[in-house]
Amino acid sequence: xxxxxxxxxxxxxxxxxxxxxxxxxSKHRGDYVFANPPFMASQAVRSRRTGRTIAYRVRDKNxxxxxxxxxxxxxxxxxxxxxxxxxxxxxxxxxxxxKEPLLLDCGANIGLSALFFxxxxxxxxxxxxxxxxxxxxxxxxxxxPAGVIPVQAAVAATARRGRIADPGQGGCGKRxxxxxxxxxxxxxxxxxxxxxxEGAEPFLLKxxxxxxxxxxxxxxxxxxxxxxxxxxxxxxxxxxxxxxxxPFLEAIAPLDRDFLFRGENVFSISNRTP
Numbered sequence: 001x002x003x004x005x006x007x008x009x010x011x012x013x014x015x016x017x018x019x020x021x022x023x024x025x026s027k028h029r030g031d032y033v034f035a036n037p038p039f040m041a042s043q044a045v046r047s048r049r050t051g052r053t054i055a056y057r058v059r060d061k062n063x064x065x066x067x068x069x070x071x072x073x074x075x076x077x078x079x080x081x082x083x084x085x086x087x088x089x090x091x092x093x094x095x096x097x098x099k100e101p102l103l104l105d106c107g108a109n110i111g112l113s114a115l116f117f118x119x120x121x122x123x124x125x126x127x128x129x130x131x132x133x134x135x136x137x138x139x140x141x142x143x144x145p146a147g148v149i150p151v152q153a154a155v156a157a158t159a160r161r162g163r164i165a166d167p168g169q170g171g172c173g174k175r176x177x178x179x180x181x182x183x184x185x186x187x188x189x190x191x192x193x194x195x196x197x198e199g200a201e202p203f204l205l206k207x208x209x210x211x212x213x214x215x216x217x218x219x220x221x222x223x224x225x226x227x228x229x230x231x232x233x234x235x236x237x238x239x240x241x242x243x244x245x246x247p248f249l250e251a252i253a254p255l256d257r258d259f260l261f262r263g264e265n266v267f268s269i270s271n272r273t274p
Contacts, residue, residue, distance in 0.1 A: 006038060032074070058110070058138075076206065105129065106206065127196045151196075202227045229267065
């Protein structure tokens, strides 16, 4: 399946051109430069830090907004935290031990977060988990050349089956629900570690699963503290009155970890000495 080009918008094109013209003079330049105008399905960014060009495809303005989150706002960047050196040191220590740092990207959408992590942690074993079939097809196209492992599944507390629920918020807003006859495979984090973690060591967990974190953290959570750093988007704002983040907060409260905020995400970094 090929991605269609996002609709041409004069305002979007104007904003892109303005950013490109202002970029050389900005005091707050990010690590990534967008190479192509926003009406093209084929997109690319160049990493100032590594010199790599990261190519990917988008379908619409929702996908473009995800690209802005990943490569303009760099919402998963750790360098702004004082603990960034600790995270980098842990990554290097795992590599030096002869293992691969295991990175689970749960709710990977079309794979742009996985591509961001590949640029930052090039020696990691990255597993990108996405349940929605439309997103998954595009994700496969995007992450295949980068050596990321794509998995079509949803994460949950236990292995079972479910289905996609679409509340009409686009590719970023689809959710999963339990359905014993459903077509979506549910896997636990322990399942993913067992299936894809041989010869690797848990390092980073990213989770953006549209409120289903309530289910994930309602079961056994011993796996959580295996990951030196975790990035979780909580969704109480989206599901008012449900206390959807309560199981997560109860699971991490007893652990010796720092609890940091940036944008929509909670960053949890271990204080354990490896």
